[in-house]
Amino acid sequence: MPVPGTVDTTSILGYAWPLAVSAGEEVRFHLSSPALDLAEAAVARVRCADPDPNGPGLKLTFPGTPIDGPVPLRNQPLHPGSCGIVADAPALTAFSGFTVGTFLWPTAPGAEYNGAAAQTVLARWCEAEGCGWRLGLDAEGRPEFIVSDGGQSWRAVSPHPLAEREWVLIGGSWDPAAREVRIMARSLDPQAGRDRSADIAAPGPAALSWPMDTALTMAGHAAAQGPSPRVLGLLDGKLDRPRLYGAPLPLDALHRLCEAQRPSPGDPLLLAAWDFSDGIPTDRLHDLSANRLDGLLRQMPARAMTGANWDGSTRSWTEAPWQYGAIHFHRDDMADAGWAADLCLTVPANWKPGFYALRLRARTDSPEPVESFVAFFVRAPVGRPSSRLAFVASTATFLAYANSALRLDQVHAEAMLEGVIALSPDDVYLQSHRELGLSTYDTHNDGSGWTISSGARPILNMRPRGAVFNYGNDTHVLDWLEHFSQDYDIVTDEDIDRHGVQVLRPYACVITGSHPEYVSRPMLDAFDAYQRGGGRHMYLGGNGFYWRIAFHPTRPHTMEVRRGMIGLRTWEGEAGEDSLAFTGEPSGTWRTNGRPPQRLVGVGFDAQVFTASAPYRWLEAARDPALSWLTQGIDLDAPLGDFGLRGNGAAGIEVDRVEPTLGSPPDLVWLATADQLGYGGVPVPEEFRTLHRGLMGDQNARVRADLVFFPTAGGGAVFSTGSIAYSCALTCNDYENNVSRLTLNVLRRFLDPRPF
Structure with missing residues (x-):
């Protein structure tokens, strides 16, 4: 029986190719439906992809395109197996x-x-x-x-x-x-x-x-x-x-x-x-x-x-x-659905960069309305920015998590959440449709880990109404920017990997979102060069810059990761299989590759906390008069972010902390910390070398989320929040809250050309 209020998001599936386009370029939509022969198509710019009624809700704008209207559908089967x-x-x-x-x-x-x-x-x-x-x-x-x-x-x-x-x-x-x-x-x-x-x-x-x-x-x-x-x-x-x-x-x-x-x-x-x-x-x-x-x-x-x-x-x-x-x-490998294209759109010159999606609606005899989305990204052409601010679409992370079946297959999933999992319609569909190909968190039919993920297939959790992790969370930042009438460009991970720092250099400020976890060496080099060259970087997430990956040298929208001897991992590769096939580089975490995230953004992944999120408490350094621009309009005696859509707090899910021994810079200003994450705060494996009592967040001072600021060379600066849940607190109370105010203060100062 249909669940009241649910939407059928899987009767029509598709993918866009290429995944990211600029004005004047073509994007093709490859669609399939096993039962429907007609749908109504409309291209939307995505402001918020999360339909949660406790938040901003699903927000889409429709610019009108030549492909809007009826589109015939057909069944295009998938043939997995390499x-x-x-x-x-x-x-x-x-x-x-x-x-x-x-x-x-x-x-x-x-x-x-x-x-x-x-x-x-x-x-x-x-x-x-x-x-x-x-x-x-x-x-x-x-x-x-x-x-x-x-x-x-x-x-x-x-x-x-x-x-x-x-x-x-x-x-x-x-x-x-x-x-x-x-x-x-x-x-x-x-x-x-x-x-x-x-x-x-x-x-x-x-x-x-x-x-x-x-x-x-x-x-x-x-x-x-x-x-x-x-x-x-x-x-x-x-x-x-x-x-x-x-x-x-x-x-x-x-x-x-x-x-x-x-x-x-x-x-x-x-x-x-x-x-x-x-x-x-x-x-x-x-x-x-x-x-x-x-x-x-x-x-x-x-x-x-x-x-x-x-x-x-x-x-x-x-x-x-x-x-x-x-x-x-593997009998279940899936890198290319191989579907024929059903629609083709040339991106108009006047479109704003952003997250976009093709919406597909259809009528059936079921009480559940059919509404499916196919996501794509519109970016400014390389070297031709349309804004002083860029938001980085974490496409490597989106691909790494593409069609994750962890909620279905991970035996301890409910223990992590301290509750019963409520499966979404997409989860239920994925349970019986593994031919879509799973994520790099999953294991193949034979128990070996998925090392490769491609965008040339339907991805259920990278689209509006999909799972709110990653893609959905990031759109809360976009919605917040739109609320304050702040224009922005989109830059994808793959753009940075292909073109290096020249993609970032034109921007006064770059925002990385809720979870920029997967990073290639060219990407990390580009961020480092951008910051050293005076760029300002707002890292509004947690567990960022963690896994070392590679994009395929010739096949677009295809990434590879190897999970080795350390790191928070759901599978472990065979002995000797640590190096990436795409490039020959070692994979694993950036920490074990000598470039911990603390060196780039001041904080690095230290714990998961899925049971509940928490607020930050301000530290004495935040009262420095030299930082009045940052805390203007904020009560430093009140908790920061004792609210939020993810666990009722701004600090949670996956959190990062300051660690000087891993490269947190001496000039770092430790503004606030969330160090009361409770027994649900579980440290990542690399954070303890021996097993003993007192590892969890109720007894371990190293399990925390730290919020920091530090200046960089050439008048640049970095602001890091150290929490995935942070981005989903921005819009609470109709955008009038201290997390929103703090972030807006930082953004305005980072767009101000005066050096730090």
Whole structure:
């Protein structure tokens, strides 16, 4: 039964491409609905995306566009799952007997996914014709090799299901002279019950007619003929050094062939030898053989993964790429929905920068109204500002959290909140529609973490009416700026990553919002250079500048993070897999990379508090007459922010504190602190080295949110609030409150060209 007052936000889904545009550029909208054939479209500028009636409420303005009006809808399905595809070539058909093999690290052998348990490792198989060859795992996780001419099939199968997360050499061969097919498996660490080795022969044909126009596939097999087929029989696991040889080989010879980093290119029977350690930042697969049977990856599986030969001597693929020749494929990878565009808009020259969205409404027989949104961002062209103030859209963070299923899957979610979770309609939809692809906080079907997130898919929690965290919270800052008639430009994280400090330099002041958590090295360099060059930075959030990430060098709106040995994390990567595939840089937290957030903004992440938020109390430094511009009109004997939409206080959710040993500057002015966060204030793992009583906020003075100001070089300055909840206190009491007044005082002074 529908919940009274709810809105159907999922009967129509879509995404915008590109995600951020400037005046004169085109944005395309890719839409889908499984049940509706018509919707009413209207483009809106988003002032507040949060429909909470206790706050400003949903605030949209409609400038009017040529695409406003009826839009036909169709169902555009999603096809998750990563794989490799090698286009058909003469070398793939000009042989009789052959051997195929690879090192395999299976992560879900025998496990069902979307109704199927069998998984394909390597194949040139056309499902529609039932013809070709296929090396894989059967529904019980046992290695099998099948050849078929479309009328009759021959199969060899191992009696041993493979062990999960154990390296094995797997291979199949066909010997027409012996009329034999063979499945081969050799465990690389066979001791202590891990051995799954087998070498099994079965009857085979004397001759076969190979399918035509059929791609060779890795981690799946082709549903039909053609160069870009849908792929079935997807795989969960790592592949390393696949080989194809034009003669039947015994197991020992196959092992030597796969072990060789560079098999002899002069061997005329070597049909293909793929090296996954070559081109790691790309989606290309390189063949070392004379045939050059290069391929392409689909749906961005994880690269820079430790291979079967990783010996633990390095944790970075850039130091020993030959030990990182594995790709981890997942049956649920999703990087590109691949939908056709339904609408296209050229952004008018007179549009203000801001958060924008395509609103889609439809009528149904249900009492729930259908209203869905597709978000995008309009920014000023690089180097051509329209305001002296820029607001940074935290697109890296939005992508990191895209379609988070933590509220559904995290077993301790209700313990964190000290209450029962009320699932939103989007949560309920996501529970049964994992094909959308999840966030970098979630784990794949096989238990490994999502390391990559892309904007080329519907994102439920980055749009009006979506989950209020991040995107929704940030629009409270935009609404507050609009209330005080303050114009602003939008700059996205990706803009800063691509163009550096030149994106920020034209602005007198830059605001980062409620949660700028995910930051690349070019971004951090740009913020640092901006502040050193006299820029003013208002950091109105918490847990900022925490994780080191990278954007893909060529694929827009795609980010990567690796979660390693430290940091507040919901999963942990495998040993040795700490470095980013996109750039080769180490990932993890910026603190462990030598650049803690305290060095940039004075405060850094120290605790979570989801039970309730708290007010700040003013410290003596705030009474300095030299800071009267900052505290003008504020009662310093009253608590700061004993109200708010997130936990009834301005300090909460995730909070930051001053720490000189991590780089908080000597000239920092510690204005206020929220140090009464209670037992619900839980420190992050890097904040304690041993376990003992007294770690929580009711007994730990290090669990707090600090509000600070400090001058920088060239007349610049930084103001930091150290709390995610802060931004959602700005609009309380119709914008008349001490949090709003303080922030307005800072903003006006930061826009004043007089140096500090």
